Amino acid sequence: MTLLGFARRYLVMVKESMIFKDLSRSTKFKSGLLLLLSVCIISLIGSRLSPYDVRQVGYLPPDRPPTLEHPLGTDSFGRDVFSELLVGTLNSLQVGFIVGFIVTLVSVALGFIAGYYGGKRLDAIISSITRIFLVIPALPVMILVSACIRVITIHMLALIISAFSWPFATLVIRSQVLSLREKEFVNLAKASGLNDLRIIFEELIPNMLPYIGANFASLVSWAILAEIGLGILGLGPMEVTLGIIFYWSLVHLALIRNLWWWWFPPILVFMLIFSSLYLIHSGLDEVANPRLKRVTGL
């Protein structure tokens, strides 16, 4: 079987599974996805169309309140805050998605090796290392790394955040694998002579997709949160991000000088992204555990 053929068959299989049908019924998931996509598209298109270069400083009058021409005014460097926000949102989302992809891949791989493929001894090794790293608070480590490297790009930042975000995700996936492998259909697949890799890709992963997706959503929001945290401490990347906007507005005392158009809109954007990811997460969660919705009644 060619790789492409396998991929196509795989997609069809996933599409036909119950999960896909349940998801298309979940209002939470759909509205979250819609919200997130609109933020992505607006920031992507907006930042390309914007006539103001956010890297250039001082060619607009500073600290101006919103006008028609500058819907969110200008900051203390004389930059258009609206353009700054569009670029910042796009960059922060980029950090979030890169971290989401990297850590999802790593945690799924580690989770399956520990929980299914690797056997008892490998599981013991992987899960104790994971547990050791799990309790070490990630943000201080990232602070240390970013402070030492100093000049970083958003891609390096994403790598740094990824490097210290895998333990929790890995444990979540591993425990899911452990509970799934005891299920009836896995035994059935084994009895019918499927090899381990096929069981993983054809039986386990399709059933775990909602968990993996929910995990991905929370990783993205965690990464954006971490990016803002590092940004506020002055450890952000060279490019404009949401964290960097907060940093500059704090350093320039925007709060006390009542430059609300500088610090408040990024909070709104952040809450929008965060809420959409939360909706996606809980929509997926309900598909994964139908009992959840029934019990909580919300």
Add this chain to the structure above:
Amino acid sequence: MSNPILEVKDLRVYYKSIWGDYRVVDGVDLTVNKGEILGLAGESGCGKSTLVEGILRLVEPPGFIAGGKVIFKGIDLLSLSEEELRKIRWRQIAYIPQGSMNSLNPVIKVKDQMIDVMIDHGILDKEEAEKRALELLEAVGLPSETADMYPHQLSGGMRQRVIIAMAMSLNPELVVADEPTTALDIVMQKTVLLTIAKLRDDYGSSVILVSHDMAAHAEIADRIAIMYAGKIIEVGDVHDIFKEPAHPYTRMLIDSIPRLEKKILRGIPGLAPSPLRWPSGCRFHSRCPLAKKRCRYEEPSLKSLGAGHLVACHLWG
């Protein structure tokens, strides 16, 4: 002869779902007489446990009681307020739940879980209750050290007997035991059943014994009610029913009891129907070897065959 302590009248317990209501208990009439052990039998999924939950008013959403009456000593339990019901619970109606493995609070000592019910019903003070708890444990054959243990330190059978001891603590007039012997080994099953029978003999309590295991009913029940697809299809004296089962389904249930002399076990062919859409007519018709045309369209009601033997089947007129 009949001196009913509990009368269930047209009880309906439904479960809400997006596909419509699951009519799990769909119009059950049942009478329990004073001092008798009434066996309630049927395949799993026929609504036995839900019927018990309905009688005890323990149905949780999305389940709800859709109609009927549960008359205990002249009072309709379904019309009481929570607080009025609370005072009747355990003091007059005790419950031995299915899956007692998890029915004890894991973080409280056995003793304290036995005492709290006596205190909350205002019957005994703490010291007396503690003494009584030890007596009760002895009565069900558990060592006194059990009192100071936590549930996870006990075996399944021990936990089950703790709950039976608990059920005896307030001398209830009615005990409802839901599958008390599942998940226990054969020896322990017998012990638990005999302990329940002792409840009736020593305290004069009435017992509803729910079990899918016909052998258990043969062992201790006085009367037996057979449930199928949310309804009672046959009720009668345990000897009458085992000797001359009137309903084809009852006959199949009895035939499916494993016996030493039998070489082949006979199961009941076909699948149990779904409570979302019960079959029309007699709910058993699709699996019934004796089904006639009438069975498909007309639902039979309970008819008396004499001596308290009731059956819902068109074969009997």
Add this chain to the structure above:
Amino acid sequence: MGLKRYFAEKICMYLASMFTAITLNFVIIRLIPGNPAEVLKELLRQQAISVGVVEFVEEYIREFGLDKDIATQFIYYLVQLLHGNLGVSMTRFPVTVQELIARHLPWSIGLLGVSCIISFALGTLLGAFLGWSRNSRIAQGLYYLALYLSLTPYYLLALILVYLFVFLIPLFPFSGGYSISVSGGLNYILDILWHSTLPALSVVLSSAGGWALSMRAFMVNVLGEDFLRLAKAKGLKPARIFRLYALRNAILPQTTGLALSIGNIVAGSLLVEVIFAYPGMGWLLFQAISCLDYTMIQGIFLITVTAVLTSIFIIELLYPLIDPRIRYS
């Protein structure tokens, strides 16, 4: 027997995590290009400190074995740590890192300790209520409030609080931990409380929301358990069912959650301190970062991580007290 094994396991995990953190601290700092001693000399030169620099750097190299190979350096580093020596601040030479930390740490412990306890207690109780009466209208409204509070990170909530209660309604001071003009006695304490209110409030509001959500979920789970149904059938008083059956069991996973999220709470609070210029570890860290005081950053990292790991360790040691299944198994 089970208890002994539990403790042994937890002690091993604690030591392993501590060792990993120390190793990270040692390794990461070597990501800075160049020889640490050269970096130090360069930094001091930039700040035009000349008196005693040569002696100081020599002393530093000797103490931390910087002229030896990397493995030996690590051993020197561990020995210095065991003596409580975190090195000298690169920018506030000759003040040592441990002196500076000792000065700022009490502020953080005070602010964080109090707000953590308050938020955990408040959130857990609120969550217990939300789960217990999950079908009531009020509980559902409060659920969404808690959800939004918990989705807002501390430091963004802090920004909003500053705007509301410093700028719009000037009730509280903008920044700092105390007023310079006030000293001694009750006034001083009141002044500190006044300065700490907003930072504490941002931590409390946001994390109490999170605690309420998780407690609600655990509560709902417990309410579906068999033993709760039996408790109801036993006709126990609702207050007893709530306290000894529902709450008592839901608090177990909640406590595990506390151990797991202490790290995040501490990290988030560091940022709150930056926003309020509150003189704790976060503010010290912010200053150290802005002038690239590496020994300082390293020291703060180590103290923060030690504090987090030790708190988790203590919670885990106390856990058998509330869960009998660990005590006797």
